[in-house]
Amino acid sequence: MSMSQTVRHVRTMARYNAWANTRLYDAVVALPPGEAVRERPSFFGSIVKTLNHVLVGDRIWFSRIAGTDAGVSRLDEVLYADPQALYGAREDFDAHIIRTVDGWDDARLAGTFRYANMAGETFEQPLHPVLTHVFNHQAHHRGQVHQMLSESGAEPPSIDLIYFLRDPASVLEAG
Structure with a gap:
């Protein structure tokens, strides 16, 4: 069965x-x-605080999509102060994102969902553009961390999408 470009895009981005x-x-x-x-x-004040914010944002959005409680109360909440513990939580949530989007088809991605933001306002939005926001949000803050790594004297890694796309194993894995 052929996979649509929308499904392939979401799986690739995850x-x-x-x-x-x-x-x-x-x-x-x-x-x-x-x-x-x-x-x-920096906006969040440190590398670890910025990376926590990204994880908080992902948990919020995927909980909204699932209709569950994210268990966080602030966008600047520090879930893990230790970088290694934060890394483990990030890996776990990235695996969750991949499993979740791998279960979605075109109908689900074209559908809408209702949620309340942190101020209690309710919205109904299409899923696919919200996922684009989630992936863009991650890239935005990874860029900030990339800069802070440079300022710390470390050699920041190449994390541009094009390098991922040039890896045949990565693209095949996405479907």
Whole structure:
């Protein structure tokens, strides 16, 4: 059975995000002790706080889509202060994202879902564009972490989508 471009795109983006997160987190946990939590002039204040924000955002959006409670109360909530523990949680959630989107077909991706934002306002939106937002949100904040890695003296990894797409194993894995 042939897979639609929409389904292929969503599955590819889920795998790309996991790939980019792994490369970025490998660089973060290799930093000297204290560097990942050091306060920096950035929106969330540190590498670990920024990476926590991305995980919080992903949990919120996938909980909204599933109609469940994300278990977080603030966008700047620090779920894991330790970089290695945060890495493990990230890997687990990236696997969850991949399993989830692999179960969706065109009808699900074309459908809408209702949710309440953190202020209690309710919305109904199409799923596919919201997923695009989720993937874009990750890329946006990975760029901030990439910059903070540069400022720490570390060599930030290449995490551009094109490098992922050039890896035949990655593209085949997405379907």
